[in-house]
Amino acid sequence: MGLLFFALIAVVMTQITTRTFGLPSPVWTEELSRYLLLYLVAFGVGLSLLTGELVNVDLLQETVSEKAAWVMRFLAAACTGVLGAIMIWPAWKFTKIGAFQQSPSLRWPMDIIHASVLVLSVFLCLFALLRMIAMLSGVDDGRPQYVEDIE
Amino acid sequence: MELFLLIATFFATLAIGVPVAVCLGLSSLAYILAAGLPVVIIPQRMYAGMDVFVLLCIPGFILAGNLMNFGGITERIIRLANALVGWMRGGLAMANVADSMLFGGVSGTAVADVAATGGVMIPGMKKSGYPADFAAAITAASSTVGPMLPPSVPMIIVGALSGISVGQLFLAGAVPGVLMGLGMGIACFVIARRRNFPRQAWQGWGELLAAFLGAFWALAMTALIIGGLLTGVATPTETAIVACVYAFVVGAFVYRELPVRAVPRIVINSAVSSAGILALVGFANVFGSILASERIPQLLVTSVLTITDNPILVILLINILLLIVGMFMETIAALIILFVPLLGLATSVGIDPLHFATFAVLNLMIGLTTPPVGVCLFVACNIARVPLAGVIRAVVPFLISNIIVLFLVSYYPPFATWLPTTLMGTTP
Amino acid sequence: QDMTLKLGHLANEANSWHKASMLFAEEVAKRTEGRIAVEVYPNDSLGREIDLINGMQLGTVEMTITGESLQNWAPMAALLAIPYAHASLEEMDAVASGEIGDQIEAQIIERAQVRPIAYFARGPRNLTANKAITTPADLAGIRMRVPNVPLFVDTWSALGAQPTPMAFSEVFTSLQNGTIAAQENPLALIQSASFNEVQSHVNLTEHVRGWIYLTVAEQVWQQIPEQDQAHILEAAAVAQQFEREQFLKDEDLIRADLEQKGMTFHEVDQAAFAEASQKAVIDGVDESIRPIVQEMFAN
Ligand code: NA
Ligand code: NA
Numbered sequence: 001m002g003l004l005f006f007a008l009i010a011v012v013m014t015q016i017t018t019r020t021f022g023l024p025s026p027v028w029t030e031e032l033s034r035y036l037l038l039y040l041v042a043f044g045v046g047l048s049l050l051t052g053e054l055v056n057v058d059l060l061q062e063t064v065s066e067k068a069a070w071v072m073r074f075l076a077a078a079c080t081g082v083l084g085a086i087m088i089w090p091a092w093k094f095t096k097i098g099a100f101q102q103s104p105s106l107r108w109p110m111d112i113i114h115a116s117v118l119v120l121s122v123f124l125c126l127f128a129l130l131r132m133i134a135m136l137s138g139v140d141d142g143r144p145q146y147v148e149d150i151e
Numbered sequence: 152m153e154l155f156l157l158i159a160t161f162f163a164t165l166a167i168g169v170p171v172a173v174c175l176g177l178s179s180l181a182y183i184l185a186a187g188l189p190v191v192i193i194p195q196r197m198y199a200g201m202d203v204f205v206l207l208c209i210p211g212f213i214l215a216g217n218l219m220n221f222g223g224i225t226e227r228i229i230r231l232a233n234a235l236v237g238w239m240r241g242g243l244a245m246a247n248v249a250d251s252m253l254f255g256g257v258s259g260t261a262v263a264d265v266a267a268t269g270g271v272m273i274p275g276m277k278k279s280g281y282p283a284d285f286a287a288a289i290t291a292a293s294s295t296v297g298p299m300l301p302p303s304v305p306m307i308i309v310g311a312l313s314g315i316s317v318g319q320l321f322l323a324g325a326v327p328g329v330l331m332g333l334g335m336g337i338a339c340f341v342i343a344r345r346r347n348f349p350r351q352a353w354q355g356w357g358e359l360l361a362a363f364l365g366a367f368w369a370l371a372m373t374a375l376i377i378g379g380l381l382t383g384v385a386t387p388t389e390t391a392i393v394a395c396v397y398a399f400v401v402g403a404f405v406y407r408e409l410p411v412r413a414v415p416r417i418v419i420n421s422a423v424s425s426a427g428i429l430a431l432v433g434f435a436n437v438f439g440s441i442l443a444s445e446r447i448p449q450l451l452v453t454s455v456l457t458i459t460d461n462p463i464l465v466i467l468l469i470n471i472l473l474l475i476v477g478m479f480m481e482t483i484a485a486l487i488i489l490f491v492p493l494l495g496l497a498t499s500v501g502i503d504p505l506h507f508a509t510f511a512v513l514n515l516m517i518g519l520t521t522p523p524v525g526v527c528l529f530v531a532c533n534i535a536r537v538p539l540a541g542v543i544r545a546v547v548p549f550l551i552s553n554i555i556v557l558f559l560v561s562y563y564p565p566f567a568t569w570l571p572t573t574l575m576g577t578t579p
Numbered sequence: 580q581d582m583t584l585k586l587g588h589l590a591n592e593a594n595s596w597h598k599a600s601m602l603f604a605e606e607v608a609k610r611t612e613g614r615i616a617v618e619v620y621p622n623d624s625l626g627r628e629i630d631l632i633n634g635m636q637l638g639t640v641e642m643t644i645t646g647e648s649l650q651n652w653a654p655m656a657a658l659l660a661i662p663y664a665h666a667s668l669e670e671m672d673a674v675a676s677g678e679i680g681d682q683i684e685a686q687i688i689e690r691a692q693v694r695p696i697a698y699f700a701r702g703p704r705n706l707t708a709n710k711a712i713t714t715p716a717d718l719a720g721i722r723m724r725v726p727n728v729p730l731f732v733d734t735w736s737a738l739g740a741q742p743t744p745m746a747f748s749e750v751f752t753s754l755q756n757g758t759i760a761a762q763e764n765p766l767a768l769i770q771s772a773s774f775n776e777v778q779s780h781v782n783l784t785e786h787v788r789g790w791i792y793l794t795v796a797e798q799v800w801q802q803i804p805e806q807d808q809a810h811i812l813e814a815a816a817v818a819q820q821f822e823r824e825q826f827l828k829d830e831d832l833i834r835a836d837l838e839q840k841g842m843t844f845h846e847v848d849q850a851a852f853a854e855a856s857q858k859a860v861i862d863g864v865d866e867s868i869r870p871i872v873q874e875m876f877a878n
Pocket of ligand 1: 247248251263268272289290293294471
């Protein structure tokens with residue numbers, strides 16, 4: 001994921017530099033940066049579920065008992081898992097139709113890129129399942145886990 | 152019936168604390184199944200919603216903010232802000248507003264703005280003794296000034312949708328943007344008195360000069376971004392990436408405080424944050440496309456016209472409608488679905504298109520800081536690491552101030568039309 | 580009513596494509612006695628062009644207006660936008676409705692699973708800048724925006740400019756701050772994007788004359804009874820003719836409007852542009868269509 005981000009920066013900087021210094025601008029930078037962004041989301045979405053960065057609205061949870069709140073968080077994880085699971089098959093269908101299409105400048109078969117949504121669905125489902133298992137075994141209380149500060 | 156299911160599922164899942172992105176996905180799913188449509192709509196529309204070049208500025212500015220945080224840039228800006236206005240009560244809160252107006256003059260989207268200024272200002276305000284929820288609230292609220300000041304992604308989209316001149320739209324947003332900033336500055340001033348927020352003693356001109364010199368490279372970043380834009384080196388979206396590179400270079404080689412070993416982790420954390428926001432944009436696009444295909448927007452327009460065709464009432468109704476929509480939808484999706492039909496409604500009762508566009512965008516900016524779906528609010532909460540409930544309470548005064556500005560702009564068109572008319576001639 | 584066809588397209592409500600789509604919907608309802616309804620969604624409100632084509636393959640949307648973007652599926656669709664392939668609208672019509680047009684349509688149906696049922700002429704693409712550009716020599720070193728189409732990059736490089744691909748949403752600001760100095764688009768788009776505020780000259784290069792198709796998803800088309808297919812084709816023909824009249828009228832109105840807003844129009848040495856770019860165009864197209872392109876240039 002970090003590598004995807006570095007690649008994204010490199011691609012955009014290539015575009016800016018070549019244009020600024022009057023060098024021939026590669027035609028594929030805009031395209032490639034969009035594709036890198038899609039995969040950044042696909043690989044990051046699972047972790048963002050754990051860190052709460054998919055944005056939970058915990059207003060109601062704060063007003064009920066801790067036990068009820070635990071059940072609600074478990075249900076929330078289950079709902080997420082269900083959505084991810086249901087999306088897998090249609091995402092596969094969407095991936096398959098990409099094979100008939102080529103990207104305009106890189107001439108890549110688009111199933112490679114459409115597959116980013118498949119990866120996203122799988123990760124969403126997988127991380128939701130992981131959280132449910134961790135909650136049942138008592139390792140995790142299901143609250144957002146903030147990433148530790150880097151000192 | 153299917154529509155009822157869509158709304159009911161959304162609120163039910165939202166209530167138990169399902170992530171908002173997933174709520175949007177699940178309610179769309181419920182609708183699709185009930186209406187007998189193919190589920191493949193979800194991955195397809197989600198992909199379409201995320202495969203957009205301008206979204207690139209979101210990870211760009213999040214990373215730039217994080218790099219500035221760990222590269223010693225944050226502390227220097229705060230030192231300067233303190234030296235500059237810290238001796239006033241609530242000075243740092245006002246600096247936060249000013250900061251957003253400066254950043255907003257660069258970034259074009261409010262979310263990128265929260266990420267950039269929030270990553271710096273929220274930890275800074277916490278360190279200086281402000282309550283974390285207040286720090287998050289003022290950061291979220293002030294970020295909405297950004298897209299009112301040029302450049303502005305929502306204004307570019309409005310121009311593309313309606314054919315209204317983008318240049319005039321940019322200028323039309325400027326005065327309302329400044330009014331919003333002033334309004335929030337006044338709100339900060341009042342709250343700071345009442346809640347007795349921290350202030351430091353005036354530290355003298357020497358400290359101010361030292362702080363300025365220390366923060367020089369940090370300040371130069373803003374100058375570089377604005378300069379890059381004005382001289383045409385980078386497009387607004389590319390600017391976000393330039394900011395990352397600059398923040399890295401200054402942090403690692405000029406201030407020498409950015410631990411290069413830590414960079415990969417900073418990058419990964421920024422990627423995870425961005426992924427969450429972008430997934431939300433993707434699911435919002437699925438949800439929005441269902442509303443569009445149900446022709447909800449057109450339905451709204453016709454129902455409004457059956458109630459009244461009085462411009463004053465129509466403006467009121469449009470504003471109420473947009474405030475409600477803004478609570479539940481992402482700005483770009485809301486614009487794509489609603490702007491053109493509402494513009495038709497507005498012009499049919501004699502409202503100037505440029506005036507309409509300005510208060511409509513301003514209105515949707517307010518929606519970025521309202522629960523339950525206020526993207527800026529969420530991002531600020533994440534950065535501040537506080538529960539949403541407290542931040543929602545803390546943001547109320549700024550919402551009120553922004554709504555006052557909204558009504559001023561809605562009912563006094565020259566706030567929007569004066570500047571573009573003066574500088575660019577008559578409105579089309 | 581047996582069937583609803585959702586027709587999404589990118590143009591705004593004032594555009595001749597939209598007006599023709601609305602007429603098409605009316606005609607279809609009339610001719611099929613209400614069995615088939617067409618709902619029109621302008622302004623990309625149903626999705627953007629590529630998404631809509633994907634949607635038509637997946638069965639989530641039924642109709643769209645699309646053109647050379649189809650070359651991502653069917654290479655022959657590149658022929659819809661070949662620089663300097665047609666000297667006039669009549670010449671283009673002869674190709675679009677002739678044998679080459681039939682071949683293109685057949686390949687689009689086969690590879691992209693969408694069926695063209697009518698075609699609309701597009702306004703010729705013209706080059707805007709802040710100075711008059713009447714010969715390729717005037718282009719030297721000019722940074723200009725082109726869409727993400729490699730053939731366009733090759734063409735403008737051969738002409739001596741410095742083309743840079745850029746998303747359309749960034750073009751206005753980039754012209755304003757000087758990231759780029761020129762861009763090329765049909766007059767209708769120049770008007771709707773307000774480029775007149777940041778560009779003072781329209782150079783009538785007319786470098787791409789092309790057309791675009793009104794299309795139905797092939798899997799939907801196969802479900803329509805034969806007699807209603809015929810009705811739809813009649814309605815499409817009516818819409819095509821209406822669009823042409825509307826289009827010609829609009830081109831004049833748009834030019835007048837842009838002139839009134841302060842843009843200066845310049846006649847351009849089109850022959851010089853055509854000659855200087857021809858080799859790059861032939862080299863730049865897919866091998867499978869190169870013979871056809873050569874034939875088009877030969878005529
Ligand atoms: Na701020
Ligand atoms: Na801005």
